[in-house]
Amino acid sequence: MVMLVVSLFQWWYGDGLRERVKFASVRLESLIDYFSFSLLLKTLFSPYRQISAGKVDGALEVQLRAFADKLFSRVIGAVIRLMIMIVGFVVLIISVMYTLLNIILWLALPALPLIGVWLMLIGWNLSWTM
Amino acid sequence: MDNVAKFNPLSVRAAKARLGVAISKPIILLLTVLTIGLLFGGLAMVVMADIYAGWLVASLCAAPIMILEWHRGELKQPKSNGVSVDEVLAGNILGKIGKNPTPKDLVRAVSASRGGVFFANRFGITSGFLDNITTDKPADLEKIWQSALAVREKSGSEFISGAVLLVAIVDCAEDRDSLLAHMKLENQDLILGIKWYEHTRHLIEKIKRPRRTGGIARDFAFGYIPTLKKFGQNLSENTGGNAHVELEAHSEELDMLIDTFGSGGRQNVALVGPTGIGKTTIVRAFAERLMDAEQKVPSNLKFRQVYMLDSSALISSAPGRGELEGLMNRVLSEAYSARNIIICLDNAQVFFEEGVGSVDLSNILLPIIEGGGLRIILTMDEQRYLQISQQNSSLVNALNRVNVAPADREQTMTIMQDMLLFTEYQHKVTYMYHALAEAYRLSERYIHELEMPGRAFKLLESSASHDNGGLVTGNSVQQAIEKTIGVKVGVASGEEERDTLMNMEDKIHERMINQTRAVQVVSDALRRARSGVRNENRPIGTFLFLGPTGVGKTELSKALGEVYFGGEDRMIRLDMNQYVMPEDVSRLIADGAKDPNSLTAQAMKQPFSVLLLDEIEKAHPQVLTTLLQLLDEGVMRDVNNREISFRDAIVICTSNAGADRIREYIQRGYKLKDFEKQFIDELISSNQFKPEFLNRFDEIVVFRPLNKEELLQVVDLILAGVNKTMQSQKISVNVADDAKSFLVDKGYDPRLGARPMRRVVQRAVENTIAKQMLGGKVNPGTVIEITLDQVKTALNDGEEASD
Numbered sequence: 001m002v003m004l005v006v007s008l009f010q011w012w013y014g015d016g017l018r019e020r021v022k023f024a025s026v027r028l029e030s031l032i033d034y035f036s037f038s039l040l041l042k043t044l045f046s047p048y049r050q051i052s053a054g055k056v057d058g059a060l061e062v063q064l065r066a067f068a069d070k071l072f073s074r075v076i077g078a079v080i081r082l083m084i085m086i087v088g089f090v091v092l093i094i095s096v097m098y099t100l101l102n103i104i105l106w107l108a109l110p111a112l113p114l115i116g117v118w119l120m121l122i123g124w125n126l127s128w129t130m
Numbered sequence: 131m132d133n134v135a136k137f138n139p140l141s142v143r144a145a146k147a148r149l150g151v152a153i154s155k156p157i158i159l160l161l162t163v164l165t166i167g168l169l170f171g172g173l174a175m176v177v178m179a180d181i182y183a184g185w186l187v188a189s190l191c192a193a194p195i196m197i198l199e200w201h202r203g204e205l206k207q208p209k210s211n212g213v214s215v216d217e218v219l220a221g222n223i224l225g226k227i228g229k230n231p232t233p234k235d236l237v238r239a240v241s242a243s244r245g246g247v248f249f250a251n252r253f254g255i256t257s258g259f260l261d262n263i264t265t266d267k268p269a270d271l272e273k274i275w276q277s278a279l280a281v282r283e284k285s286g287s288e289f290i291s292g293a294v295l296l297v298a299i300v301d302c303a304e305d306r307d308s309l310l311a312h313m314k315l316e317n318q319d320l321i322l323g324i325k326w327y328e329h330t331r332h333l334i335e336k337i338k339r340p341r342r343t344g345g346i347a348r349d350f351a352f353g354y355i356p357t358l359k360k361f362g363q364n365l366s367e368n369t370g371g372n373a374h375v376e377l378e379a380h381s382e383e384l385d386m387l388i389d390t391f392g393s394g395g396r397q398n399v400a401l402v403g404p405t406g407i408g409k410t411t412i413v414r415a416f417a418e419r420l421m422d423a424e425q426k427v428p429s430n431l432k433f434r435q436v437y438m439l440d441s442s443a444l445i446s447s448a449p450g451r452g453e454l455e456g457l458m459n460r461v462l463s464e465a466y467s468a469r470n471i472i473i474c475l476d477n478a479q480v481f482f483e484e485g486v487g488s489v490d491l492s493n494i495l496l497p498i499i500e501g502g503g504l505r506i507i508l509t510m511d512e513q514r515y516l517q518i519s520q521q522n523s524s525l526v527n528a529l530n531r532v533n534v535a536p537a538d539r540e541q542t543m544t545i546m547q548d549m550l551l552f553t554e555y556q557h558k559v560t561y562m563y564h565a566l567a568e569a570y571r572l573s574e575r576y577i578h579e580l581e582m583p584g585r586a587f588k589l590l591e592s593s594a595s596h597d598n599g600g601l602v603t604g605n606s607v608q609q610a611i612e613k614t615i616g617v618k619v620g621v622a623s624g625e626e627e628r629d630t631l632m633n634m635e636d637k638i639h640e641r642m643i644n645q646t647r648a649v650q651v652v653s654d655a656l657r658r659a660r661s662g663v664r665n666e667n668r669p670i671g672t673f674l675f676l677g678p679t680g681v682g683k684t685e686l687s688k689a690l691g692e693v694y695f696g697g698e699d700r701m702i703r704l705d706m707n708q709y710v711m712p713e714d715v716s717r718l719i720a721d722g723a724k725d726p727n728s729l730t731a732q733a734m735k736q737p738f739s740v741l742l743l744d745e746i747e748k749a750h751p752q753v754l755t756t757l758l759q760l761l762d763e764g765v766m767r768d769v770n771n772r773e774i775s776f777r778d779a780i781v782i783c784t785s786n787a788g789a790d791r792i793r794e795y796i797q798r799g800y801k802l803k804d805f806e807k808q809f810i811d812e813l814i815s816s817n818q819f820k821p822e823f824l825n826r827f828d829e830i831v832v833f834r835p836l837n838k839e840e841l842l843q844v845v846d847l848i849l850a851g852v853n854k855t856m857q858s859q860k861i862s863v864n865v866a867d868d869a870k871s872f873l874v875d876k877g878y879d880p881r882l883g884a885r886p887m888r889r890v891v892q893r894a895v896e897n898t899i900a901k902q903m904l905g906g907k908v909n910p911g912t913v914i915e916i917t918l919d920q921v922k923t924a925l926n927d928g929e930e931a932s933d
Contacts, residue, residue, distance in 0.1 A: 003142055004149065008196060011204050019203055029342070033423055036345035039433075043351035050353030050467055077350065084347055109192050116172075116189025120182045 012110060020106050024099040031095055035088030040081045048077030135275040137215040139229040143208045144216050150205030151225030158201070161194040168194070210289070215275045218282065220289040233264035233274060236295060243292025248327045251601075252563045253320070254313060255296065263303040270302075277301045285324040293327045314564060314604065322540070323563055326547050333551060342423035344433040353468035355437075357460050361444050362437035365417035365474065380412050386532050387416050387507070391472070392428035396530055397502040400478070401509045403534030406584020408545070409509040412534065413438070413474050416507075420472075436507070437465065438474040441481065458494050466504045478508035482518050482525065492522055500528045513770070542570055542583040549587055557594040564604035565593060572611050575775045578734055630693065631657050638689045643843045645682050647802065648675065648831040652686065655780070655828060656694055669764045672781045672826065674746070676813075677833025678789035680879070680886075684742065687782050691740045694780070702732045702779075703742045706749040714749075715756050719768045730768035738778045746783040747818055754823055761826035783827070787818045796834055806832050841874045841887070848891045856899070860910035863899060869918040876925060894924040 032038075047070055057063075108115075138144065153161075172188025175181040207221040216224065226239040240246040241257035249255045264270070278290045278298035287294050297320045303309055310316065383401070390399050401409040417436035419425045439461070448454035465471040475481055481491045498504050508529065510518070519526040537545060546566050554560060569590040570582075577585040589610060596606040596613075630637060634653040635646075642649065655671030675683040691700040709718065722731030733741070743749075743757070760766045764777035788809060795805045810830055813819050824830060836844065845865075853862050865873075873894060877887035898920050902908050 004145060007142060007146060008200050011200060012196060015209065016199065016203050030340060033342040034345045036347035039344065039351070040347050046351040048350065050351075050469065081347065081350065109196060112189040112192035113186070114189075116186040119185035119189075123182045124185065125176070125180065125182075 009110065013107075017103075017106060020103060024102065028092070028095060028099065031088075031092055035084060035091070037085065037088060040085050043077075044081050045074050045078050047073035048080060135215060135272055135279060137219075137231075137271065137275055139216070139231070141214075141216045143211070144224055144229075146205055146208040147219075147221045147225035149225075150201060150208070150221055153197070153201045153205065158198065161198050165191045165194045165198070207289075215279070215290070218279075218290050219295075220291045223290070223292060223295060230268060231271065232266040232268050233270050233299070234261065234266045236271070236274065236299065237261050237264050240292045240296045240299065244331075245291045245293030245324075245327055246296055248330075249293060249296050249323060251560050252326070253315065253323055254562065254564075255300065260296065260299055263309070264299060273302050274298055281321070281324070285321050285328075287324060287328060291324075291328075293324045297321070297324060319563060319567070322543065326543075326563070329544065329547060330551065333548065341421075343421045344423065348433050349470065352470035353464070355464045355468050355471065357457075358437055358464045358468075358471065361447070361457075361461055362439050362473075364435055365414050365438055366421045366435040380408055380415070380534065380537075383412050383532055383534055384415055384419070387412070388419070388427060388431065390530050390532075391505055392431055395502075396499075396528065397505040398499050398529055399507050400515065400529040400531045401507065401534055402512055402515045402531055404511050404536070404581035406580030406582070406588070407534050407536055408583060409534055410438075410476055413476070413507055413509065417472075434470050434472055434505070436472045436474055438476050441475075441477070455491065455494055458491055462494070462498060462504060466498075472505040472507060474507040474509070476509050478510045479514035479518060482522065483514075492525060496522075496525050496528065499525065536581050537583045539570055542586050543567075545583040546570075546587050546590055550590075553591060553594065557597075559594050559597045559600050559602050561590065561602045562604070565590065565602045565607050568604035568607040569593065572607060575777065576611055576614075576737060578772050578774065631661075634693060637693045638686065641689050641692075641847065642682050642685050643836065643840045643847065645686065645833055648673075648682075648686055648833060651829040651831060652690060652780070656690075666777060667763060669741075669761070669776050669779050669781045672761050672828045673783070674824065674827045674830045675782060675784045675833060676788065676809075676830065677786070677792055678835055679786055681833040681835055683782075683784045683833055684744070687740050687742045687784075690780055690782075695738055695740065700736065700738065701740045701742055702729070702736065703744065704729060705744050706746050706753070707744075709749045709753045712750050712752040715753055716769065718753060718756060719766065721769050728768075730766055730772075730774045733766075733774050733776055733779065734768075737775055739780075741776065741779045741781045743781070743783045745785060747785045747787040751820075754820075758823070758826060785819075788813055788816075792832060793835055802832055802834050838874060841878055842870055844887055845870050845873050845877070845891060848888055849895065852891075852895055852899075861899070861903075861908055861912055861914065863895060863914045863916060865895060865916045865921070866918055869894075869916060869921040872918055872921055890925070894921045897924045 168191040169188050172184040172186070172190070175184025175187060177184075205221070208224075210217045212218075220243070222243055223236075223239045226242070227235045237257060237260040241250070241260065246257070250257070274295075275298075278295050281287075281298045281301065282290050282294050285294060285297075290298075300306060300309070300320065310320075387399055387401075391397060401412060403409055413436060420427055420431055420434050420436070423432070444457060444461075445454060448457045462473070465473050475495075481495060483490060495506075499506060515526070515531075543566055546569070550561055550566075566586075570586045573580075573585040573589040574582070577589060579585075580588060589607060590602075592614075593602050593606040593610040596602070596609040598606065634656060635649050638649050638653070652671060652673060655673075675686070677683060687701065688698045692698050694700075708714070717725065718729045720728035720731065722728065722734060725731060729741075733739070746754070749757075756766070760776050761781060764779075765773050765775055768774055791809060791812060795809065809832060810824065814821050814824065849863065849865060856862065873887070873891055876894075877890035879886050895916060898916055899908075899914055902914060908914060
């Protein structure tokens with residue numbers, strides 16, 4: 001029995017913790033993939049959906065108009081990408097905080113009865129009125 | 131090994147595994163409820179009643195939470211820390227077998243495991259079967275453990291799983307070989323079964339795992355493709371049933387695709403290989419790999435999408451002259467501008483040749499392929515590739531050719547196992563291992579239009595409709611191919627069929643007089659074939675029938691067709707006097723589409739036949755040389771280099787060579803067996819046959835001329851046939867003995883043997899009956915007696931009429 005309890009704690013702070021961290025990192029990676037951060041950064045100023053991206057030959061006026069169109073397409077693309085990156089960044093921050101809390105709770109859980117005993121001894125009151 | 135094979139039931143790992151099994155579903159539920167109860171109960175005590183002990187109560191929920199997490203994370207499959215049995219035995223088995231297990235305890239644990247259920251379904255190795263071959267003596271365990279370690283090593287398994295242990299138990303059975311033979315399995319099959327089980331589990335886990343495919347902004351930087359979407363299928367999104375096909379068989383070709391497109395060279399690949407070899411599957415796997423963020427793919431290929439153009443939709447949407455070129459230009463321009471598209475032209479030949487359903491777009495495609503601005507994959511078969519290379523060498527020079535090789539047996543089995551995940555779900559059936567093995571064996575022999583693995587899988591798919599209570603067995607596959615070819619491929623099983631085989635000689639003699647030796651050797655060959663003891667890499671039997679005309683050579687061949695294959699029409703007959711020139715070889719092996727009467731075309735359509743090569747001595751030596759492989763190995767290659775099987779045919783060559791010598795020997799009073807060998811030597815020395823040709827036959831059978839008594843029996847046989855025909859009119863005929871003798875005299879010709887007999891009997895008897903019937907002298911139930919005079923009159927009338 002003692003051997004099993006020791007095994008439980010060994011696993012909890014060994015493989016169990018590693019598994020938790022790995023699981024959290026996979027979740028964060030998926031999130032990063034979902035918001036395509038690296039792709040968005042690489043293509044931040046690319047024309048949006050290749051609109052007006054083609055090469056245009058012709059008079060200076062035509063070329064200037066094509067340049068303006070392409071610039072507009074790039075600006076639109078950059079704005080959309082930036083917005084997605086900001087939303088993604090916020091979600092990512094929340095997710096990182098959740099992950100950290102999760103790991104702290106994991107580390108602290110075996111000590112929870114000791115905390116319970118301490119709270120009981122000090123008589124900490126958690127009434128609605130406080 | 132001895133120490134390794136020891137089982138320590140008191141090890142920490144064994145204790146963990148037992149605890150893991152003890153925490154069953156109800157216990158898990160109880161622990162969950164306890165957690166919630168402690169947490170909320172404790173908090174309620176503090177909040178509502180100011181009882182501070184509530185903190186302690188609430189904090190105690192940590193214990194059940196930790197136990198539940200430990201169970202999920204480790205106890206189900208405790209970590210292995212060594213190589214002894216208790217360290218490598220799967221947790222679900224280790225936890226169930228107790229501290230003093232017996233072989234029967236192992237069987238119970240194995241039968242309840244997923245591996246055990248898998249083998250029960252796929253191989254028919256049930257718990258009852260395992261129980262019968264094991265004892266309850268703990269001393270017998272060590273042998274099983276040793277065997278399990280060996281099986282684990284052979285199969286490359288991580289643990290001694292239920293499947294591994296099951297195979298080890300079967301391996302330790304005393305009469306293992308006969309048991310396996312009874313189940314129609316070989317040693318290696320069970321190891322392949324373990325691999326199949328583990329591979330399936332791996333695939334299912336992979337399917338369950340979330341995939342990273344580029345995210346929401348993946349396509350922002352790439353262009354719109356409305357026309358391409360209309361005329362193409364996005365393989366990157368539409369992996370459907372082929373999702374997660376591991377494609378071990380074609381990994382080399384897949385790597386070549388990635389290398390070619392990943393490097394800076396010409397951005398095209400032509401996948402060349404026969405239909406059914408898996409070219410389209412390679413393209414699908416390629417598309418899937420590019421979409422998987424976890425795969426090692428060059429960054430310039432990552433998340434690129436593969437579109438397969440629908441040629442028929444394109445052609446039908448642009449019926450007018452020049453319209454198709456315009457449409458194709460639009461589609462390809464979109465793909466080029468989008469910058470993330472790889473175009474696949476499946477069966478690319480339809481885009482490069484004129485003809486029904488095809489169109490020549492070389493002018494549009496060649497500059498794109500040569501320029502390399504747009505990535506293109508083409509798939510086509512070897513023959514079409516060669517045709518295109520003749521017509522348009524610059525196109526072929528611009529292509530990076532990748533040959534796709536056919537899959538071998540093991541690869542085909544693995545591919546079928548991959549594909550079955552979807553097929554079983556679709557058809558709501560379970561395939562047994564025997565079905566896969568049988569599909570490979572039978573398709574290799576009888577399906578010629580496809581290459582492996584496509585041909586085996588096609589047969590396997592069509593077997594789903596022949597399931598037995600949801601189970602697709604080897605028998606289902608046999609039924610599926612029997613429906614396609616229309617003949618039996620299984621080993622003799624029915625009582626009626628066994629009776630036919632045991633009494634084959636009698637059945638043949640029902641329509642043939644004497645020639646007992648010929649009938650005997652042929653019957654023996656057939657019995658060998660249907661009982662499964664023959665050499666399967668040869669025809670069922672190869673015979674050379676020698677003898678004068680009209681002694682029953684062709685009749686025996688027809689009788690075989692009827693008795694063995696179920697009909698006289700089961701005969702492929704070639705008159706070899708039409709193959710007297712060397713160039714006639716090409717007619718023998720011509721493509722069925724051009725000459726449906728060629729030998730190879732007929733054998734493809736009807737592999738289960740009597741192949742009768744009449745007057746073989748007249749064929750040109752080159753034709754005979756072509757036939758040597760057929761006689762030797764039971765295969766022949768047609769003009770398209772396809773291997774056509776004759777392994778289910780009875781090959782009979784007939785020859786009149788030396789007929790006069792046979793007559794001479796018989797007239798001098800020799801018996802067949804006395805001069806048979808000398809006669810064959812004479813045929814060789816007189817250069818009528820080469821010894822290497824004669825050596826290819828299982829038996830050389832000499833037919834002797836029929837004597838008068840036998841000819842009388844022939845007359846009786848013909849008359850029996852006449853009576854059978856008139857049975858429907860309730861009329862029968864009886865010919866007087868002296869009339870029969872007269873018919874024999876008239877119907878026998880020394881050169882033509884008994885061949886004119888049928889004509890003579892028909893003329894004499896049938897004409898007489900016809901006259902009597904028309905004269906109103908015959909009523910139903912009448913027995914018409916025909917006398918010698920009537921026969922003479924009928925024959926004289928006939929002769930006068932012909933004069």
